[in-house]
Amino acid sequence: MPALKVNGHSHDIDGLEDAPLLFVLRNDLKLNGPKFGCGLAQCGACTVLVDGEPVRSCVTAAGVVVNQEITTLEGLGSIDKPGKLQQAFIAEQAMQCGYCVNGVIMRAKALLDQNPHPSEGEVRLALDGNLCRCGAHNRMVRAVLRAAAEA
Amino acid sequence: MGVSANRRDVLKGAGALVLGFEFVADSALAADAPGQKLPGDLNTTPKISSWLRVEEGGKIRLLVGKVELGQGVLTAVAQICAEELDVDMNRLVITSGDTRLVPDEGVTAGSFSMPNCGSAVRQVAAEARQILLGLAAKKLGVDAASLGVADGVVKAADGKTATYWDLVAGGEFEVDATGKAPIKAREGRRYVGKSAPRLDIPFKVSGARIFVQDLRPDGMLHGRVLRPPAYDSKLVSLDSSSVEKTAGVVKVVRNGSFVGVVAEREELAMDAVAELRAQAKWDVPTTGETQDTVYDWLLRQEPEDIHIRKEPVVSIAEKPRKVVGAVYRRPYHMHASIGPSTAVATLDADGVTHIQTHSQSVFETSIAIADMLGVDKSKVHCQHEQGSGCYGHNAADDAAADAALLAQAVPGRPVRVQWTRSDEHKWEPYGPAMVVSTAATTDEKGDIVDWMLELWSTSHGTRPGGKAGNLLAARYLEKPFALPKPVNGGPPNYAADRNAIAIYEFQSQNVTTHFIPTFAARASAERGLGAYANVFAIESFIDELAAAAGADAVEYRLRHLKDERGRAILQKAAEMFGWRDYKKTPGSGRGIGFARYKGLAAYCAVAMEVVVDRGSGKVRVTRVACANDCGEVVSPDGVKNQIEGGIVQSLSWTLKEAVRFGPGGVRSADWASYPILTFSEVPPITVELIDRPGTPFLGTGEASQGPTGAALANAVFDATGARLRDIPFTPARVKAALQA
Ligand code: FES
Ligand code: FES
Numbered sequence: 001m002p003a004l005k006v007n008g009h010s011h012d013i014d015g016l017e018d019a020p021l022l023f024v025l026r027n028d029l030k031l032n033g034p035k036f037g038c039g040l041a042q043c044g045a046c047t048v049l050v051d052g053e054p055v056r057s058c059v060t061a062a063g064v065v066v067n068q069e070i071t072t073l074e075g076l077g078s079i080d081k082p083g084k085l086q087q088a089f090i091a092e093q094a095m096q097c098g099y100c101v102n103g104v105i106m107r108a109k110a111l112l113d114q115n116p117h118p119s120e121g122e123v124r125l126a127l128d129g130n131l132c133r134c135g136a137h138n139r140m141v142r143a144v145l146r147a148a149a150e151a
Numbered sequence: 152m153g154v155s156a157n158r159r160d161v162l163k164g165a166g167a168l169v170l171g172f173e174f175v176a177d178s179a180l181a182a183d184a185p186g187q188k189l190p191g192d193l194n195t196t197p198k199i200s201s202w203l204r205v206e207e208g209g210k211i212r213l214l215v216g217k218v219e220l221g222q223g224v225l226t227a228v229a230q231i232c233a234e235e236l237d238v239d240m241n242r243l244v245i246t247s248g249d250t251r252l253v254p255d256e257g258v259t260a261g262s263f264s265m266p267n268c269g270s271a272v273r274q275v276a277a278e279a280r281q282i283l284l285g286l287a288a289k290k291l292g293v294d295a296a297s298l299g300v301a302d303g304v305v306k307a308a309d310g311k312t313a314t315y316w317d318l319v320a321g322g323e324f325e326v327d328a329t330g331k332a333p334i335k336a337r338e339g340r341r342y343v344g345k346s347a348p349r350l351d352i353p354f355k356v357s358g359a360r361i362f363v364q365d366l367r368p369d370g371m372l373h374g375r376v377l378r379p380p381a382y383d384s385k386l387v388s389l390d391s392s393s394v395e396k397t398a399g400v401v402k403v404v405r406n407g408s409f410v411g412v413v414a415e416r417e418e419l420a421m422d423a424v425a426e427l428r429a430q431a432k433w434d435v436p437t438t439g440e441t442q443d444t445v446y447d448w449l450l451r452q453e454p455e456d457i458h459i460r461k462e463p464v465v466s467i468a469e470k471p472r473k474v475v476g477a478v479y480r481r482p483y484h485m486h487a488s489i490g491p492s493t494a495v496a497t498l499d500a501d502g503v504t505h506i507q508t509h510s511q512s513v514f515e516t517s518i519a520i521a522d523m524l525g526v527d528k529s530k531v532h533c534q535h536e537q538g539s540g541c542y543g544h545n546a547a548d549d550a551a552a553d554a555a556l557l558a559q560a561v562p563g564r565p566v567r568v569q570w571t572r573s574d575e576h577k578w579e580p581y582g583p584a585m586v587v588s589t590a591a592t593t594d595e596k597g598d599i600v601d602w603m604l605e606l607w608s609t610s611h612g613t614r615p616g617g618k619a620g621n622l623l624a625a626r627y628l629e630k631p632f633a634l635p636k637p638v639n640g641g642p643p644n645y646a647a648d649r650n651a652i653a654i655y656e657f658q659s660q661n662v663t664t665h666f667i668p669t670f671a672a673r674a675s676a677e678r679g680l681g682a683y684a685n686v687f688a689i690e691s692f693i694d695e696l697a698a699a700a701g702a703d704a705v706e707y708r709l710r711h712l713k714d715e716r717g718r719a720i721l722q723k724a725a726e727m728f729g730w731r732d733y734k735k736t737p738g739s740g741r742g743i744g745f746a747r748y749k750g751l752a753a754y755c756a757v758a759m760e761v762v763v764d765r766g767s768g769k770v771r772v773t774r775v776a777c778a779n780d781c782g783e784v785v786s787p788d789g790v791k792n793q794i795e796g797g798i799v800q801s802l803s804w805t806l807k808e809a810v811r812f813g814p815g816g817v818r819s820a821d822w823a824s825y826p827i828l829t830f831s832e833v834p835p836i837t838v839e840l841i842d843r844p845g846t847p848f849l850g851t852g853e854a855s856q857g858p859t860g861a862a863l864a865n866a867v868f869d870a871t872g873a874r875l876r877d878i879p880f881t882p883a884r885v886k887a888a889l890q891a
Contacts, residue, residue: 023417027373032365033358037489038572042822045489073358086356093348093788096796097221097540098355099490105356127830131822133489134221134540135799136792137833 002066006031007075017063021055022046024062025072033073033102037131044103044130048072054110073102076109085109088147089140096134103130108144117148189330191270192216196254199282199324202275203232205315209303211242216256217268218248218511218535219351222852223789224264226349228272230342230785235276235335237300238315240342245350248513248535258512258614260543260676261644262752262850269785269848277332279324286318337844344844346788351537363509363536364569366495372401374557374568375420377410377427378578379627381816382673385434386410386627394423394430402560403427407629411557413566421571439814440671445584446480449607454665457639460652462659464592464601472592472600477695479589479688481878482809483581483672485819487827490539491570492546492579496554498562504531508551509538516548516615520555523619523632531555542800543677546570546579548615552622576825577817578623581810582677583609585647587688591657597700599693599711602657606685607665608647610637613675623673639666640680644749650682650857653689654747655711672812678800679856682748686857687805687864687878690744694865695874704743704865705730714747716754716780719841721745723778724756727839738762739773740870744861746854753781753854757798759834761866768886770867772802772834775859780841782849791838794855798836801859803828805878 002017003010006029016024020039025031025048037045039058046058049071077083082090085105095101104127111118111126118126123144132140189197196202196216204212213232219225225245233240246252248259256268280300287305288295290313299306303315337344354361379386386408395403399415400423410427414420440448466472495507504524510516513533521531533551541547554568570578586607592600613634619625620632640646648664677683697707705725712718724743725731733741740763745756759775779794807826811818819825864875873888 019416019418026364027367027417030367031358032360032362035362035364035490036569037491038822040572040821042572043489073356077357079353079357079359082353082357089356090348090352093346093352093792095221095352095355096223096792097489097537098352099221099362099488099539101355102358121831124831124833130830131489131827132830133487133542133800133827135796135803135828135833137799137828137830138795138836139792141830 002063004062004066004070005068006070007072013062013066017061019062020058021048021060021062021065022057025057031072031074035099035102037099044107045100047103047106049106049110052110052113054107073105076105084150085112085144085147088143088150092139092143092146094139094143095136100130100132104132104140108147112144112148112151116151120145189328190274191267192254192256193271193274193328197327199275199279199326199328201254202272203279203324205319206244207316209242209316210244211236211238212244212246213272214246214253215268215272216248216254217259217264218513219537220259220511221540222793223349223786224259224268225351226347227265227785227789228269229350230347231269231273232276234340234342235273236280238303240347242303250513250517250533255514258515260511262748262852262854265785265848265850273334274328274330274332277334278328281332282324283315283318287313290318343785344842346786349789361537363495363507363538364490364493366507366536366567368495368497368565371495371565371567372413372415372561373417373420374411374413374554374566375424376553376568376624377424377431378574379408380433381435381814382439383436384408387432387434389427389431391427391430394426397423404557404560406556407631408627409556409624411553413557413561435815437814441813442482442809442811445671446586448671449584449586449667452667452669454607454667457648457664457666459642459645459648459664460660460662462661464661465658466592466601472594474590474592475696475699476588476590477692477876479587479684479691479876481585481684481687483584483674483812484677484804484808485576485581485810485825486542486545486579486677487825488539488541488545488575491572491575492550493538493567493569494551494554495565495567496551496558497565498558500563502526502530504555504558506531506533506551506555507536508533508547509536509541510547510551511541511544512548512614515617516551518617519548519615519619519622520552522617523552523622523625524555524559543582544580544614544675546575546623549578549623552624556624573820576820578673580613580673580675582683583611583674584671585681585684587684589688589692591692591696593696593700597696597702599657599696601659602653603661604651604653604689605663605665606648606651606681607667608681609667609670609674610639611646611674611676611680612638612640637668637670639664643751645681647681648685649680649749650685650746652750654714654717654750655693655708656713657711672810678797679853682746682853683801683804683856683860686744686746687860690746690858690861691864691876694742694861694868698868708745717745717747720754720778720780721756723839723841724758724776727776727778727837728758730758738765738870740866740868742862742865742867742869744858744865746857748854752849753779753851755779755794755854755858757855757858757862759862759866761863761870763867763870763885765871765889768882768884768889770806770880770885772863774834775836777836777838777855778841779838779851779854780843781851781854782843782846784840784842785848787840787842790840790851793852794838795836797853797855798859799828799833801856802863805860805863805880807879807881809879
């Protein structure tokens with residue numbers, strides 16, 4: 001039975017191996033974190049972690065990541081108990097519409113896991129593939145640096 | 152605190168406040184003198200119960216017609232309401248943008264939310280507090296003036312208390328606002344003027360349900376639309392038989408040149424559209440303008456000429472002056488939301504189509520959709536749900552229309568339509584291309600004597616406005632709805648000619664709008680409308696004149712500027728930037744841009760430094776300083792966030808963006824073909840505010856668009872001596888200008 005391991009829980013995805021991981025996460029597992037932005041691997045809104053690596057779930061077939069550890073935004077904390085990066089984004093009020101925020105936080109999570117104390121330039125570089133149209137970039141960079149400093 | 156509505160709760164109106172006749176009688180709340188204006192949207196919806204209710208469980212419900220677009224407006228109105236009512240913010244439950252429940256406040260746009268909704272809510276809450284205090288005074292047997300309130304608990308001098316919720320007996324605030332209840336003095340304010348954390352952010356960082364994209368009603372199907380290859384294409388033939396037979400495809404909907412699919416799964420709907428695209432034969436117009444020919448096209452059209460400012464030119468009569476002129480151009484820019492437009496629609500058994508949409512204009516859009524469906528307007532019900540930031544009229548309403556059409560084919564089943572990236576890029580209405588021509592005469596000191604500006608533009612306003620012809624899908628139906636005659640917007644806000652009248656004092660100023668009542672590409676309202684191009688032109692040209700006069704750019708502006716608040720903002724931005732002591736290094740330069748948005752709203756000045764790489768022509772912005780005055784500030788951080796976002800977006804427009812299009816269709820179809828500013832290109836930005844307590848809310852969401860573009864051009868000129876008048880300033884253009 002092909003199983004998708006998401007945020008520590010296993011889900012049977014029999015018959016959905018060819019579906020984009022993003023749609024399985026959003027439509028079948030009813031997760032709201034990963035967003036549909038482009039479906040073209042261009043914007044980063046759909047980013048999830050697969051075994052700790054940032055992956056664009058819009059262009060990844062669900063079947064490709066079975067039995068790997070998938071982490072979504074929901075895996076980092078909840079509205080009642082936000083995780084460290086999530087708290088930092090609240091503290092910095094680091095968004096406008098917030099549609100891009102899933103991707104930014106997930107990409108930042110991967111960065112901080114590998115490089116717990118990045119420079120501002122390293123944060124910007126890591127986030128360069130994540131698009132934000134609202135212009136909340138600087139706030140988000142500050143939030144990532146805050147999360148790193150509070151680690 | 153929840154920010155979205157539970158409709159049933161609201162309809163129940165549970166525990167809302169009843170007002171005894173007695174109280175009305177002895178409260179001196181007599182009718183206003185005829186014609187006296189109430190604050191903001193209270194003029195159209197004066198009844199207090201339309202805005203505010205005291206509800207069971209210690210809650211206050213606030214109902215507003217303006218909607219959250221990521222600009223933080225619901226947090227700001229919550230601050231205002233909590234302040235005037237003297238309750239904790241977490242007691243508020245907000246319902247916004249539901250056509251059956253909230254005041255019709257028109258469109259959430261034009262930086263009008265704080266002036267129109269914020270001012271109304273402030274007055275409503277103050278009046279509700281006054282009414283509640285009157286009730287408490289009666290109950291406690293004391294004078295209302297002796298009562299104090301903390302978090303809805305009214306306290307008399309003798310220690311007796313009554314809560315707002317005790318005072319409520321059921322019913323509603325069935326009285327009209329009078330405009331007479333006093334607004335709290337600045338001292339002792341708890342929320343207004345302080346940065347309240349945004350209510351929606353905890354949801355957005357954690358993946359809690361908040362976006363329209365997150366709705367998954369039971370039995371929901373996925374809809375997708377097959378858009379034509381290019382504007383005005385006609386479907387000649389389509390063999391949909393194989394798609395119709397595909398398991399999981401519920402319906403192929405075809406109505407004229409409108410084709411859509413409804414399927415059990417999202418990826419299936421997308422695959423089905425791809426298959427239909429391969430089968431479809433279209434008649435595609437072979438002529439049309441391109442991003443390069445559109446400027447000549449604008450000048451060739453038969454315009455409606457509007458002389459928005461006409462004054463006798465003085466130079467002609469007197470001694471000859473030096474005459475200079477310049478022409479500035481902006482291309483089509485897209486709103487380019489990160490999340491493609493999405494809506495969910497359900498046709499209920501009672502014939503009502505319910506639509507969840509991120510439209511900025513739920514009321515007018517619901518009427519336009521009813522028009523398209525050929526049903527009474529009571530048969531379409533729109534509810535606002537948050538979407539990706541829109542920055543103006545994007546495809547939100549079109550997605551709602553698509554969902555409504557597809558929902559008609561599957562009664563009882565909710566249909567969610569999510570546009571593709573390519574459709575969003577190619578089919579949204581763009582901020583229109585413009586040509587702005589300026590001329591001036593100057594005296595021997597180089598000061599401006601006469602000032603002239605002419606602009607050419609198509610309409611910036613094709614919002615639904617209650618008319619089906621403004622909805623994309625409706626124009627491709629078997630019986631197509633025609634695009635309504637495009638209009639410009641007149642004074643005082645203007646549209647194409649927004650900010651075309653310069654704030655400076657000249658001996659004469661003449662401004663002419665050449666309004667083109669047709670289109671080269673689909674266009675509508677985009678953040679700032681004509682103000683972006685007009686301020687770009689005015690603030691570039693004045694910089695050119697300052698340079699010609701050998702004057703400092705800030706000092707030269709001040710020579711021509713009498714408006715005190717304007718002067719203060721200009722000087723503050725210059726000071727923040729370190730204008731006076733600025734030391735130029737090779738390749739670097741500084742520039743400033745300033746405007747009062749619409750000539751009547753927020754003052755905003757932007758100063759920045761750039762470094763230009765002469766070899767590649769690449770412009771890098773190294774830092775930005777901005778000063779802003781939007782009247783009384785409710786949430787300083789909320790204002791700064793808006794201003795900062797506007798600066799980044801305007802830098803992106805001005806440095807990088809132009810929609811490429813032609814007879815075969817739009818060629819900017821994704822982020823690779825329409826790049827925007829990225830994290831490593833965004834410069835450090837500081838924003839400071841001049842708060843003006845006791846003065847009207849001016850709104851702020853669009854104030855920084857124009858000044859930013861001009862400051863950038865001026866900085867490039869300072870760095871290189873090359874004057875860029877054509878947006879965007881791509882490396883190729885900059886290189887060409889450097890070699891010229
Ligand atoms: S949605 Fe996956 S990268 Fe844009
Ligand atoms: S916050 Fe809106 S796209 Fe980034």
